[in-house]
Amino acid sequence: MxxxxxxxxxxxxxxxxxxxxxxxxxxxxxxxxxxxxxxxxxxxxxxxVAGASGSTATTGGVNPKQxxxxxxxxxxxxxxSGGSTQFTGNTLDLAVAGDGFFVVADGNATPPTAFSNPQYTRAGNFYMDNDGFLVNSDGKYIYGFADPAAATAADTAFTKADSAPVATTTATGTKPTFSGGAAEKPIRIPTNAQSMSVGQNGTVTFVDSEGTLRYAGQLVMVKFPNPGGLEKSGANYFRETSNSGTPFYSVATEQGMGKIESGFLEMSNxxxxxxxxxxxxxxxxxxxxxxxxxxxxxxxxxxxxxxx
Structure with a gap:
């Protein structure tokens, strides 16, 4: 009993x-x-209770009793699995159609020039802060490749215009490098920009005060061999663990990464x-x-x- x-x-x-x-x-x-x-x-x-026994010349075998x-x-x-997408019409609402996570991180200085403590998320509700940097609702910067000189205090534009640099990636687990030599930095939009857009490959562009289309940066994405091994850390964030595998960094629409849909948000699955x-x-x-x-x-x- x-x-x-x-x-x-x-x-x-x-x-x-x-x-x-x-x-x-x-x-x-x-x-x-x-x-x-x-x-x-x-x-x-x-x-x-009793173990199994094999058959003999006169009797058959007996199964174990447990x-x-x-x-x-x-x-x-x-x-x-992917959740359904909800249309919002907001340019900085981004949904990933396919594999991959956005990378958000703290800045290393004020203004930030690099990243620390990266975390991963599928929640793409992003914003511009008072300095024009792209951040999430917690103020963490979006992991990307850019040169903040593209939007200085004087709001002078980066000379790279209407197209993003060609992305080339090295071995699995390393971060992508760009032909233009851009470094990992937060993406910033000039405060006097007339409009901005985010392409399916994560390219961020804006129209400057003179009506010229300018390049601001490109979002970096990451995926893992075993996403089920990621640890939920709260606030829509995931963290790498010893069983999630080595993170693979690339950009949207390349090397198995999903595409980015601007104006949409991924709902819960x-x-x-x-x-x-x-x-x-x-x-x-x-x-x-x-x-x-x-x-x-x-x-x-x-x-x-x-x-x-």
């Missing part, structure tokens, strides 16, 4: 964890770039109908395990009553 009771307890704990994951998925159904979780169970150790002792969590996966179905199954599983515990308790009570 105690074995069945402890098996029921293990089931309760696991279904509670499953409900926690489902609850988090539902809570983030409208979170841009959110990737849903999935709970996988596996059985616990089994006690062997009693399972409950279940445990095998994995809590992050599912990196949570399917409410699927989550509600999983919630019903988890609820019934939880209830069934409570019945195991209460039934075991009733049987133990009957055994105690034998003494009366």
């Amino acid at each position: 105690l074995r069945s009771m402890y098996s029921g307890i293990s089931g309760l704990k696991n279904f509670q964890t499953k409900l926690d994951v489902i609850g988090n998925n539902i809570a983030n159904v409208n979170t841009y770039g959110f990737k849903k979780g999935r709970t996988i169970f596996k059985d616990l150790i089994s006690q062997t 009693v399972g002792l409950g279940s445990q969590i095998a994995a809590i996966d992050t599912i990196h 949570v399917d409410l109908s699927e989550e509600f179905t999983e919630m019903i199954v988890a609820q019934r599983g939880f209830q069934a395990n409570t019945r195991i515990i209460t039934t075991s308790d009733e049987i133990l009570q009957e055994l105690v009553n034998l003494k009366r």
Whole structure:
């Protein structure tokens, strides 16, 4: 009886964890770039009552007799399938159609000239700060290749015009280099620019005060051999882990990276109908395990009553 009771307890704990994951998925159904979780169970150790035996000249073989002792969590996966895209019409709302993450990072100085502490995200709601730098809602700079001299305090434009430099990448796991020799720097738009746009390959251009189309930079993207190994660090960010593999940097539309859709945002990949179905199954599983515990308790009570 105690074995069945402890098996029921293990089931309760696991279904509670499953409900926690489902609850988090539902809570983030409208979170841009959110990737849903999935709970996988596996059985616990089994006690062997009698071992297997092979066939003989007079009898056939006998299978082992085992009693399972409950279940445990095998994995809590992050599912990196793409979410649906929502049209916003905002130029700096960017969705990735395909593989890859945006890279956001802190600046190393004021004004920033390089990056530190990079993190990865699929949430592409970006903005311009008061100095014209492209940032996310937390003020982190978008990882890109540019020369901030393209937008100095005097708002003089970088001489590179209407097209981005040709991107060439080196070995897997290294960052791309550009034929124009641009360094990794935050992308900045002059404060007096008339308009700006972001191409499908991440090229950022703007129309200066004189009506000339200018090049501002190109967004860098990253992907991993095992995106499921990334660690969620909150605020729509992922971090590299020892099991995510070496990050591969490139630009959109090249070397397996998805394209960037300006004016769209990627919604959560949570399917409410699927989550509600999983919630019903988890609820019934939880209830069934409570019945195991209460039934075991009733049987133990009957055994105690034998003494009366």
